[in-house]
Amino acid sequence: xxxxxxxxxxxxxxxxxxxxxxxxxxxxxxxxxxxxxxxxxxxxxxxxxxxxxxxxxxxxxxxxxxxxxxxxxxxxxxxxxxxxxxxxxxxxxxxxxxxxxxxxxxxxxxxxxxxxxxxxxxxxxxxxxxxxxxxxxxxxxxxxxxxxxxxxxxxxxxxxxxxxxxxxxxxxxxxxxxxxxxxxxxxxxxxxxxxxxxxxxxxxxxxxxxxxxxxxxxxxxxxxxxxxxxxxxxxxxxxxxxxxxxxxxxxxxxxxxxxxxxxxxxxxxxxxxxxxxxxxxxxxxxxxxxxxxxxxxxxxxxxxxxxxxxxxxxxxxxxxxxxxxxxxxxxxxxxxxxxxxxxxxxxxxxxx
Amino acid sequence: xxxxxxxxxxxxxxxxxxxxxxxxxxxxxxxxxxxxxxxxxxxxxxxxxxxxxxxxxxxxxxxxxxxxxxxxxxxxxx
Numbered sequence: 001x002x003x004x005x006x007x008x009x010x011x012x013x014x015x016x017x018x019x020x021x022x023x024x025x026x027x028x029x030x031x032x033x034x035x036x037x038x039x040x041x042x043x044x045x046x047x048x049x050x051x052x053x054x055x056x057x058x059x060x061x062x063x064x065x066x067x068x069x070x071x072x073x074x075x076x077x078x079x080x081x082x083x084x085x086x087x088x089x090x091x092x093x094x095x096x097x098x099x100x101x102x103x104x105x106x107x108x109x110x111x112x113x114x115x116x117x118x119x120x121x122x123x124x125x126x127x128x129x130x131x132x133x134x135x136x137x138x139x140x141x142x143x144x145x146x147x148x149x150x151x152x153x154x155x156x157x158x159x160x161x162x163x164x165x166x167x168x169x170x171x172x173x174x175x176x177x178x179x180x181x182x183x184x185x186x187x188x189x190x191x192x193x194x195x196x197x198x199x200x201x202x203x204x205x206x207x208x209x210x211x212x213x214x215x216x217x218x219x220x221x222x223x224x225x226x227x228x229x230x231x232x233x234x235x236x237x238x239x240x241x242x243x244x245x246x247x248x249x250x251x252x253x254x255x256x257x258x259x260x261x262x263x264x265x266x267x268x269x270x271x272x273x274x275x276x277x278x279x280x281x282x283x284x285x286x287x288x289x290x291x292x293x294x295x296x297x298x299x300x301x302x303x304x305x306x307x308x309x310x311x312x313x314x315x316x317x318x319x320x321x322x323x324x325x326x327x328x329x330x331x332x333x334x335x336x337x338x339x340x341x342x343x344x345x346x347x348x349x350x351x352x
Numbered sequence: 353x354x355x356x357x358x359x360x361x362x363x364x365x366x367x368x369x370x371x372x373x374x375x376x377x378x379x380x381x382x383x384x385x386x387x388x389x390x391x392x393x394x395x396x397x398x399x400x401x402x403x404x405x406x407x408x409x410x411x412x413x414x415x416x417x418x419x420x421x422x423x424x425x426x427x428x429x430x
Contacts (some may be wrong), residue, residue: 090401122403128396197393323392
């Protein structure tokens with residue numbers, strides 16, 4: 001039997017050093033390309049029969065600069081995140097969280113939410129896995145909010161497109177909202193608003209999974225798979241997001257932007273949240289829009305509120321969660337997270 | 353005869369995983385029945401928190417992401 005198994009897979013592929021050399025070559029190539037972004041976009045825009053400083057020229061230059069830039073940034077971020085996340089798993093996270101005291105549980109859950117790999121299509125089994133292992137509902141929510149809200153893709157793009165200061169502000173406030181929203185929901189004793197079958201379930205006794213041993217090369221492969229999978233899925237959102245950003249950049253007059261999204265109008269923050277919730281895109285599509293808004297003088301608080309509600313509160317995710325949560329609990333969830341986002345928006349419009 | 357269960361709510365990766373199991377079994381000429389589990393409750397009860405998951409004869413061997421082809425061969429021929 002052993003001989004047979006060996007016959008089936010005689011070639012295990014490339015030696016390890018090929019993989020490391022490949023990663024190094026990729027890094028060098030990435031840097032080279034990244035430095036060509038401005039020359040490339042200017043060159044390509046100049047080929048078109050439009051004035052460089054006309055509305056159309058500005059919009060096209062923005063688009064041609066941002067599309068390759070965002071795709072390059074995404075490739076790097078997703079690869080690095082994929083490799084780092086291979087050290088984490090929902091099973092490990094559950095084991096860590098179920099042993100923790102409540103107070104430490106919330107920030108820890110938010111931090112693990114950022115590092116644990118999970119896709120929204122398995123958020124139901126994940127939710128049940130957590131709750132049935134005795135992890136408090138509030139702590140579970142901290143985890144679920146932080147995952148999309150403070151995700152590395154959003155942070156990395158924010159850093160690359162808008163700058164480190166705003167990325168840092170976003171990180172601190174996204175993390176705080178995840179922690180406090182989970183804590184607030186934990187205080188409300190919402191367990192009775194879970195769907196009945198979830199409360200009766202006890203999956204805690206289910207057999208665990210044996211840890212798969214991964215080598216560094218396995219982790220590099222995971223990173224590459226992630227790049228292929230995630231870029232294949234989000235590129236269209238990226239192009240749409242950048243197209244919207246380009247239109248804003250080229251055509252929306254600054255005076256109008258200041259009037260609608262400036263810090264003066266108090267209603268601009270709630271309006272941004274209301275617009276953001278039904279909008280379904282991911283961080284990769286939202287950040288180019290944010291870049292264009294900020295460039296046109298939109299207030300930081302309003303823009304942050306818009307971005308947070310687009311990313312953290314999405315209707316499709318609510319529909320998935322409807323299987324385990326009653327409508328009432330979903331309403332509380334939206335209300336609590338939206339309150340945190342509103343507070344952040346108002347705070348920044350007031351102090352800046 | 354092995355009973356293989358593929359757990360997943362029906363996303364694309366779950367379907368790919370099912371096909372990978374069938375292909376591997378055909379290649380190794382291992383006799384299997386592949387059962388697809390899409391019910392969220394059953395997925396959770398199996399102790400799976402990230403899909404797709406695979407169990408062989410009741411033993412959970414994989415959860416989260418596409419399985420590795422070499423590992424799949426190993427599990428099926430064990």
